[in-house]
Amino acid sequence: MIKRRLSLFLCLCFVNAAYAEYRATGDLGLVIERAKGSALIINTSHQTTLARINALGDLSHASVVFSRDQRYAFIFGRDGGLSKVDLLQDKIDKRIIQAGNSIGGAISQDGRLIAVSNYTPGGIKIFSTETLELVAEIPALYGENKLSKVVGLVDAPNQHFVFSLFDAGEIWMVDVNTPKSPIIKKFKEIGKQPYDALLTPDGRYYIAGLFGEQGLALLDLWNPDAGVKRILPDYGKHDEKLPVYKMPHLEGWAIAGDLMLVPAVGQHEVLVIDKRQWKLINRIPVAGQPVFVIARPDGRHVWVNFAFPDNQQVQVIDAKDLTVIKSLTPGKAVLHMEFTPRGESVWVSVRDDNQVIVYDTESFKELKRLPAEKPSGIFFSSRAHKMGL
Amino acid sequence: MIKRRLSLFLCLCFVNAAYAEYRATGDLGLVIERAKGSALIINTSHQTTLARINALGDLSHASVVFSRDQRYAFIFGRDGGLSKVDLLQDKIDKRIIQAGNSIGGAISQDGRLIAVSNYTPGGIKIFSTETLELVAEIPALYGENKLSKVVGLVDAPNQHFVFSLFDAGEIWMVDVNTPKSPIIKKFKEIGKQPYDALLTPDGRYYIAGLFGEQGLALLDLWNPDAGVKRILPDYGKHDEKLPVYKMPHLEGWAIAGDLMLVPAVGQHEVLVIDKRQWKLINRIPVAGQPVFVIARPDGRHVWVNFAFPDNQQVQVIDAKDLTVIKSLTPGKAVLHMEFTPRGESVWVSVRDDNQVIVYDTESFKELKRLPAEKPSGIFFSSRAHKMGL
Numbered sequence: 001m002i003k004r005r006l007s008l009f010l011c012l013c014f015v016n017a018a019y020a021e022y023r024a025t026g027d028l029g030l031v032i033e034r035a036k037g038s039a040l041i042i043n044t045s046h047q048t049t050l051a052r053i054n055a056l057g058d059l060s061h062a063s064v065v066f067s068r069d070q071r072y073a074f075i076f077g078r079d080g081g082l083s084k085v086d087l088l089q090d091k092i093d094k095r096i097i098q099a100g101n102s103i104g105g106a107i108s109q110d111g112r113l114i115a116v117s118n119y120t121p122g123g124i125k126i127f128s129t130e131t132l133e134l135v136a137e138i139p140a141l142y143g144e145n146k147l148s149k150v151v152g153l154v155d156a157p158n159q160h161f162v163f164s165l166f167d168a169g170e171i172w173m174v175d176v177n178t179p180k181s182p183i184i185k186k187f188k189e190i191g192k193q194p195y196d197a198l199l200t201p202d203g204r205y206y207i208a209g210l211f212g213e214q215g216l217a218l219l220d221l222w223n224p225d226a227g228v229k230r231i232l233p234d235y236g237k238h239d240e241k242l243p244v245y246k247m248p249h250l251e252g253w254a255i256a257g258d259l260m261l262v263p264a265v266g267q268h269e270v271l272v273i274d275k276r277q278w279k280l281i282n283r284i285p286v287a288g289q290p291v292f293v294i295a296r297p298d299g300r301h302v303w304v305n306f307a308f309p310d311n312q313q314v315q316v317i318d319a320k321d322l323t324v325i326k327s328l329t330p331g332k333a334v335l336h337m338e339f340t341p342r343g344e345s346v347w348v349s350v351r352d353d354n355q356v357i358v359y360d361t362e363s364f365k366e367l368k369r370l371p372a373e374k375p376s377g378i379f380f381s382s383r384a385h386k387m388g389l
Numbered sequence: 390m391i392k393r394r395l396s397l398f399l400c401l402c403f404v405n406a407a408y409a410e411y412r413a414t415g416d417l418g419l420v421i422e423r424a425k426g427s428a429l430i431i432n433t434s435h436q437t438t439l440a441r442i443n444a445l446g447d448l449s450h451a452s453v454v455f456s457r458d459q460r461y462a463f464i465f466g467r468d469g470g471l472s473k474v475d476l477l478q479d480k481i482d483k484r485i486i487q488a489g490n491s492i493g494g495a496i497s498q499d500g501r502l503i504a505v506s507n508y509t510p511g512g513i514k515i516f517s518t519e520t521l522e523l524v525a526e527i528p529a530l531y532g533e534n535k536l537s538k539v540v541g542l543v544d545a546p547n548q549h550f551v552f553s554l555f556d557a558g559e560i561w562m563v564d565v566n567t568p569k570s571p572i573i574k575k576f577k578e579i580g581k582q583p584y585d586a587l588l589t590p591d592g593r594y595y596i597a598g599l600f601g602e603q604g605l606a607l608l609d610l611w612n613p614d615a616g617v618k619r620i621l622p623d624y625g626k627h628d629e630k631l632p633v634y635k636m637p638h639l640e641g642w643a644i645a646g647d648l649m650l651v652p653a654v655g656q657h658e659v660l661v662i663d664k665r666q667w668k669l670i671n672r673i674p675v676a677g678q679p680v681f682v683i684a685r686p687d688g689r690h691v692w693v694n695f696a697f698p699d700n701q702q703v704q705v706i707d708a709k710d711l712t713v714i715k716s717l718t719p720g721k722a723v724l725h726m727e728f729t730p731r732g733e734s735v736w737v738s739v740r741d742d743n744q745v746i747v748y749d750t751e752s753f754k755e756l757k758r759l760p761a762e763k764p765s766g767i768f769f770s771s772r773a774h775k776m777g778l
Contacts, residue, residue, distance in 0.1 A: 022477045025413040026459030026773050045458055045500065068731070069434055070415030070459075088411045109733045111434065157687040157732065158751045202646070203687040222689065222709055257591070258647065258665070276647070298546040298592035298776060300611065320611055341774030342457070343546065344498045362547045382774045384415050385730030387687060 025070035028087050029338070029380035031349065031356055032062045032075075033373045039075065040372055041087055044340050044347070044380060047358050047368040051090035057081035057097075062377055063104045066384035067129055068111030073379070074129070076105040076116055084132060087381065094132045098125055106155040106389070113179055115153060115161045122147035124163060126179060135179045142168035152197025152208050152250070154388045156221055164194035164208045164217075171197075171208060171219055171228055190217040190228040198250040199388025200275075209250050210236060218278065231278040237265050245289055245307035251389070254295035254302045256319040261302050263290035270304060272322060284322055287313050292336065295319070296361055297343035305334045305348075314348065316364070326364050330357050338378035349375035414459035417476050418727070418769035420738065420745055421451045421464075422762045428464065429761055430476055433729050433736070433769060436747050436757040440479035446470035446486075451766055452493045455773035456518055457500030462768070463518070465494040465505055473521060476770065483521045487514055495544040495778070502568055504542060504550045511536035513552060515568060524568045531557035541586025541597055541639070543777045545610055553583035553597045553606075560586075560597060560608055560617055579606040579617040587639040588777025589664075598639050599625060607667065620667040626654050634678055634696035640778070643684035643691045645708040650691050652679035659693060661711060673711055676702045681725065684708070685750055686732035694723045694737075703737065705753070715753050719746050727767035738764035 028050075031040040037059050041050045056062075058079035065074050072093060075083045080099035083092055100120035107114055113135060114127045123139040140148040148165035156162050161174045171190050175183040192212025199206050208217040214236035218229045237244055248263035260273040264283070270293055272282035288310025295302050302317040311333050316326040332352035339346050345367060348357045351374050358368040383389050417439075420429040426448050430439045445451075447468035454463050461482060464472040469488035472481055489509035496503055502524060503516045512528040529537040537554035545551050550563045560579050564572040581601025588595050597606040603625040607618045626633055637652035649662040653672070659682055661671035677699025684691050691706040700722050705715040721741035728735050734756060737746045740763050747757040772778050 022460070024456075024458035024460030024477060025415055026455075026770065027457050043458075066415075067413075068416050068729075069413035069432075071411070071413030088413060109731045111731075157689065159733070204646075204689075257593075300546065300593075340457075342498045342500075342776055344548070381415065385771045385774060387731055 023088055025087055025381055027381070028070065029347075029378060030064050030073050030075070030085070031347075031370075031372050031375050032059050032064070032377040032379075034059045034062065034351070034376040035374035037077075038373070039073075039085065040370075040375075041085075041090060042347075042356075042370070044345070047370070049370055049372075053085050053090065053092060055092070056083050056095075059376070061103065064377065064379035064383075065105060065107040065114070065389060066379075066381050067107070068384055070381040070384045072129070073381070074105065074107065074114055076102055078102065080118065080120075082114070082116055082127065082132065084129075096127075096132050098127070098134075103149075103151055104153055106153050106161055107384075108155055108161070108176060109157060109159050109387070111384075113176055115155075115176075117150035117153035117163055119149040122149050122165075122167070124150055124153060124161070124174075126161075126176065126182070136176070136182050138172075138174065138182060138184065140165045140168065140172075142170065151195055154197065154199040154206065156199060156206070157203045157387065160221075162197075162199070162206045162219070162221070164190075164197050166193055166195060166211075169193065169212075171206065171217065173219070173221075173224060185224065187219060187228045191215065191230065195247055196250040198253050201255055201386070201388065203387040207231075207250065207253075209247070211247065232273065232280060234280070235262075235265070235271070245309075246291055248289075248291050248293075254293050254299075256295050256299035256302065259319065261293050261295070261317065261319070263293045263304070265289075270302070270317060282322055284317060284324065286315050286317075286324060287327065294337055294339070296346070297339055297341065301325075301361065303337050303346060305337060308333075311335075328359070328364060331355060335376045336378050338380055341380065341382035347378050349378055351375060412477055414476055414770055416770070417459065418736075418767060419453050419462050419464070419474070420736075420759075420761050420764050421448050421453070421766040421768075423448045423451065423740070423765040424763035426466075427762070428462075428474065429759075429764075430474075430479060431736075431745075431759070433734070436759070438759055438761075442474050442479065442481060444481070445472050445474075445484075448765070450492065453766065453768035453772075454494060454496040454503070454778060455768075455770050456496070457773055459770040459773045461518070462770070463494065463496065463503050465491055467491065469507065469509075471503070471505055471516065471521065473518075485516075485521050487516070487523075492538075492540055493542055495542050495550055496773075497544055497550070497565060498546060498548050498776070500773075502565055504544075504565075506539035506542035506552055508538040511538050511554075511556070513539055513542060513550070513563075515550075515565065515571070525565070525571050527561075527563065527571060527573065529554045529557065529561075531559065540584055543586065543588040543595065545588060545595070546592045546776065549610075551586075551588070551595045551608070551610070553579075553586050555582055555584060555600075558582065558601075560595065560606065562608070562610075562613060574613065576608060576617045580604060580619065584636055585639040587642050590644055590775070590777065592776040596620075596639065596642075598636070600636065621662065621669060623669070624651075624654070624660070634698075635680055637678075637680050637682075643682050643688075645684050645688035645691065648708065650682050650684070650706065650708070652682045652693070654678075659691075659706060671711055673706060673713065675704050675706075675713060676716065683726055683728070685735070686728055686730065690714075690750065692726050692735060694726060697722075700724075717748070717753060720744060724765045725767050727769055729769065730771035736767050738767055740764060
């Protein structure tokens with residue numbers, strides 16, 4: 001009897017310890033460790049690592065979205081894995097392999113649905129955020145029963161998802177207000193091989209980059225009936241002989257007032273676009289081929305990282321006069337940058353130095369270094385409250 | 390011995406129960422119950438009330454900011470009370486009376502400092518968010534040793550606070566990078582009796598409304614050396630005989646792209662301003678004297694509530710064609726509206742019906758009613774991640 005009571009007592013102690021920490025979720029984030037298939041849960045107020053989550057599969061091209069309460073992170077792995085990580089309990093809540101090869105995902109405006117964009121089989125699948133049960137499947141059918149790879153998947157206002165079909169050259173807009181019977185609107189012949197896309201932070205414009213030809217495809221979600229327009233006809237790969245080390249990410253495009261700062265493809269330039277007329281108005285010379293061009297949350301500064309062989313550097317552009325005001329050398333293979341929600345600091349992943357470096361964004365001083373194994377993407381929980389990520 | 394063990398066991402059970410709930414903080418909020426001096430902690434995912442916090446003092450003009458981890462809400466009461474509420478433990482963590490009469494506050498960009506704007510004694514006080522200990526005090530001195538009431542206090546990028554001196558007609562910008570010795574920059578003769586102010590969501594423009602004359606005072610924080618300019622010279626009270634039931638709140642001003650939708654003073658109109666030139670370009674007739682004019686997070690719709698005697702109504706303006714597309718009658722004395730971070734729903738406080746009503750922002754359907762005693766302001770924890778609130 002006493003023995004039984006004692007074991008119950010010990011058991012309770014254990015349970016109690018597991019519940020002992022009050023943890024808020026507004027200042028948390030994930031750092032992807034791509035080689036190891038793991039992720040670090042970090043805290044941006046104390047600039048600390050709280051835990052490592054292992055066994056997340058192939059994270060060589062991983063992205064992350066967050067539940068609307070910021071408790072769960074959903075990680076989309078290259079291997080079709082979809083992992084739901086509990087940021088309060090430091091563990092995988094659920095994990096499924098939902099396809100053979102996947103490229104990214106999005107969470108619906110109401111937070112109830114997760115959509116994943118797949119290469120194999122080409123299409124998107126929609127899951128319940130609570131259970132990860134399949135709710136709907138939308139094969140990316142085109143031509144004679146062919147399936148296209150899907151890229152550039154984003155959530156949009158009024159419970160929509162928007163994505164692009166790489167092989168088909170189409171943009172699809174899906175209304176998931178009735179999740180089991182989604183309503184699909186297709187835009188055809190939008191351009192050759194859309195390879196990535198972005199939604200402007202106000203949720204209005206969906207812009208797809210084209211791999212197979214020049215220019216960008218623009219869909220105004222306030223006027224979908226006007227169809228997809230071509231903008232910036234010179235944007236893209238200019239010369240087949242010029243090596244493009246990496247097609248720049250579109251989700252990194254910076255909006256500062258009416259200006260949009262955009263990575264040039266294959267050139268050592270950041271392009272400045274006037275968003276009112278979608279015209280190129282300036283070119284800013286930078287240290288290499290830009291990969292991410294990301295505005296500080298107040299839009300005053302724009303941070304740029306670069307493709308190989310210039311990927312040890314980061315440059316900062318002042319949006320006021322469109323000049324480079326600072327060059328930093330964080331280390332070997334800078335892969336990603338993420339600003340804290342109100343922009344006082346930025347976290348930079350330096351893959352080949354196995355470091356994440358935190359900078360003050362005004363003084364550019366290094367504030368902290370955290371060890372991480374081959375870190376790539378950094379994602380803060382404040383993304384839960386933003387559209388189009 | 391067994392008795393002692395049993396009591397320890399019971400004690401542990403109790404502790405365990407107190408810790409039993411994992412609660413994330415991304416979807417929480419506070420509803421101020423102004424008459425009772427209390428606040429409800431609510432959850433926007435489940436549309437439920439989690440707890441009531443009592444003994445918060447005089448909340449007849451209360452506002453709230455959140456810690457950067459979203460665990461704590463700081464409530465500024467009319468009586469000079471500053472209360473720190475723990476959203477994880479449903480209790481007051483700390484409460485001080487810091488002045489005789491106060492009007493609002495702000496939290497610094499890095500989340501470490503709380504500033505409170507006071508009427509009596511006129512000035513601001515700066516506290517540690519962690520301990521609520523006084524860090525600095527800035528009396529609003531002007532003329533011959535007089536103290537001005539302080540209004541329109543906001544946080545701004547690079548660890549600044551900005552506020553206006555009602556009696557002095559000045560705007561002060563305070564750099565609190567070294568909190569114990571803040572650096573103050575004063576702008577004088579900005580106009581008569583600034584009564585409230587706003588910071589544009591990008592943190593760039595500080596705009597103060599004037600009670601004592603027409604027009605608005607504009608400070609471009611990217612160019613503080615250019616000084617304060619007067620914009621919209623006709624804005625304000627037009628006719629002393631026309632009753633103005635309530636000076637509209639400035640923090641509610643809606644930004645949608647390049648347009649700013651602004652409540653007219655004393656008139657049944659919402660004004661449309663082109664933000665690029667600060668020119669009035671349109672007037673939209675509405676159901677009463679507007680109080681709050683708030684954009685849905687995607688900027689497509691703008692919701693308006695009204696002063697007495699039209700305060701039973703709410704109207705929705707479509708930013709695409711600048712017309713009223715929906716009129717709702719939530720009930721007696723609609724005081725405030727707060728959108729969920731990605732805008733799928735809006736919470737409306739209806740004071741004299743003792744209700745908070747949640748609407749779907751696309752269908753305008755009522756989703757839920759929650760009882761609340763004389764509810765006024767509604768504040769969601771996602772504000773933690775925004776500037777200028």
